[in-house]
Amino acid sequence: MAAVRILRICFNKFNFSRTIYTKSSCCSPIQIQMPALSPTMEEGTITKWLISEGDAVEIGDAMCEVETDKAVVTMEANEDGTLAKILIPDGTRGVKINSPIAILAEEGEDLLEASKFDPPPISFHPPTSSVEEVVTETSQIHATNTPNILELGKMGDKISPAVRQMLNQFNIEVTNIHGTGPKGIRLKGDVIKYIAQKGLNPVHQHVSTPTKQVTTPPTKATEVKKDSVATKPPVQVHEGDYEDLDLSSVRKVIAKRLTESKQTIPHAYSTIDCSINKVLDLRRQLAKDGVKVSLNDFIIKCVASTLRRVPEVNVVWRGHETKHSDTIDISIAVATDGGLITPIITGADRKGLSAISEEIRELASKARSGKLQPHEYQGGSFTISNLGMFGVKEFTAVINPPQSCIMAVGGTRVRPASSPVDLDDDVISDVTESATDSVMTVTMSSDARVVDDELASKFLSTFKQNMENPLYMGLL
Template sequence: MPIAIKMPALSPTMEEGTLARWLVKVGDKVSSGDIMAEIETDKATMEFEAVDEGVIASIAVDEGTEGVKVGTVIATLAEEGEDLDEAKAAATPDPVRAEPVGSEAGAQAQPPPATSAAPEEESRPSTSSGRTEKGTAPAPSGDRVIASPLAKRIAADKGIDLSTVTGSGPNGRIVKADVESAAPTSVRPEPVEGRAAPAPAPVAAQDFGIPHEVEKLSGMRKTIARRLTESKQQIPHIYLTVDVRLDALLKLRAEINDALASQGVKVSVNDMLIKALAKSLLAVPSCNVQFAGDTLLKFSRADISVAVSIEGGLITPIVVDAGSKPISAIATEMKDLAARAREGKLQPQEYQGGTASLSNMGMYGIKQFDAVINPPQAMILAIGAGEKRPHVIDGALSVATIMSATGSFDHRAIDGADGAALMKAFKELCEKPLGLVA
């Protein structure tokens, strides 16, 4: 019996992805553990491994295809001794297959691919290991609107409610021509039970005749835009800033690096700040929390998400249990995490989670800034540049290296006094840094 290979869920929140590249072709024999494809999620490009053994009978989704829903059949595998043509013919047509950008023109002229998945309501997402299922049967779509990704984008741009459009594609699928000929919906209908209300149409671009080029948003940039908008709309932020004298911390860092030179380990100021934030959260546990509607999660471990800038956006690899790790271990771990983040090689568990975040823009000369909370976390610490400033020391005006740090707190979960206690603990640890190595 042919085996349907489905779009895997490479993270707990993944709903769709881009099939970036196939590493196999029809007729290739694969074994468990072989890398079959590269799949781009909203955070990284990840390798997709085979679980079953067999021969690739057909490929249903071309490389470069965007918006492939989790659970969509992307290829068919023939078992040992099975005829490839028979395996391909046995596959069920897929009315919801995604298409590469610009491929809409041939959607009506070509028959649906021979290999496919059952509609989304009936298909179960694969695991990140690429587990496949056999014999999945199609099911009725009910009230779900079936439309190509391009048709959905055009409908959103034009303010068209897809439930009012009749599809001319295979199995009634709505395609580009259908929405281009439809009139914009003046009043959006109330949501039907079991189906979410259509998202508001985005504001149309206005170039005012200024020369420009249009750059398509990556999946990562779309996710950043959505999550940060939700954060500012749904989370009441409160901001608390302290000025931290860094001279003692910089002196300790130099001593640590001198001691670790023979091991090839170099500690950065950021590594020490990660440790300081983690220990502060453990000292003020009322800030090491997460708001969850009518409950509050109180964490007993401080996992610090660290913002790392990568091409096209940013990602937040996590230093797990940073409060109990030596600074040298944090330095080694962060060097590895940052390098793999920029290569797109992080695993989902390495950037999803965390109890709080740290974002450092000091290397850009930024003096102070307010960071947006990374949901579902309840706080993020924004670090500015350390710089020489006039400072009063023991009643006398002097010059010291000062850094501004601003905590953004979810006021639903963290009171101002608790946030202030955390910032006080962080400041004291930085100014008396032996507490970081004690």
């Protein structure tokens, strides 16, 4: 394609006339392919085309909205031209990356001819049926008389899988069989001969095909009197009405990543209570001065300041090693109709409360409307998930890899105020009955491979200090 375009430029420069999309032409129109809009994206959904066939586009123009495994992203044009044909209509799910989704004609090219271009389909190799492999392997085992030797261990007896199956089927002790094979190996013929001599019947009959039913006559040892067993009618289970719901790409990836996180990351949990009286007082004072910030904004700023003082926690796990993040980028969990997404406050330690508040409102709005750009949710070194506004007292959250920590923030509750000496110490304090304290519980989930219990305790202790003394957030 690059060589063809260079030739086209040369032809235009020297005023050569050209006719393309004919049988003798070697040129082909531009194929717009499904791009990989996130590092983990494998397929996407064309939610909406923003232009129609015949519309002219320039580099950077919005063409369509694509639902990735993270969010709904606007796909921009990388070439100038005219949209000749839409190959993938609105609402199409499961479009693999690099699959053609539209045809773009360059300036001056015949739209009708371009729309007739049929791109080659993306080929794939279907997986081999596991049932066929099992059947083939089983047939090979039973068709051969050469035993596949297995060690039994206790007595050093060596038998093949086929022989072992027959011994189990007829409930025969291996020591009762005299082996005629090399070095006394017990062959299938030895077992068959022993069964014929003793006139044995199988105890467990394995039916290999569903169309053939084998009735096993009971032996004297296994015969049960029919009169002693009460015949019970079969239990009928009636399934209730239900509806199958299609999972969005975001939901599928969330399920996959959370499962991998819990299975591969050793989660460790640490919980601490923080008094937020001074934060609430400062928030009320700022509101009187016309500065509106939320408690969540204070938490973000406090976490950023704590990461600056305890940088050992600001790390990510990269397979077999840890990587320290040079910047403090805080991911904030935001619930959307499509699932949970984590937009990022970059450089949170360098921003003030007003800047954090304004940025988080903008990012949350874009997240709920599906307008986040990839750079706004990819990355991050620490995540905060706050369910306090829903009345949740405390909870634990799942780590978002490759990050090492996530903080779960619970709701605010009131308890009797503590003295300068912590209530955890066995010291009786002079506290009036009317004095109360607003307390918030936070639980940090940490990757034990990177953040051990001592480091987690140090981080939470520093967070508590910053939260209970808001001036520390900007001074230390």
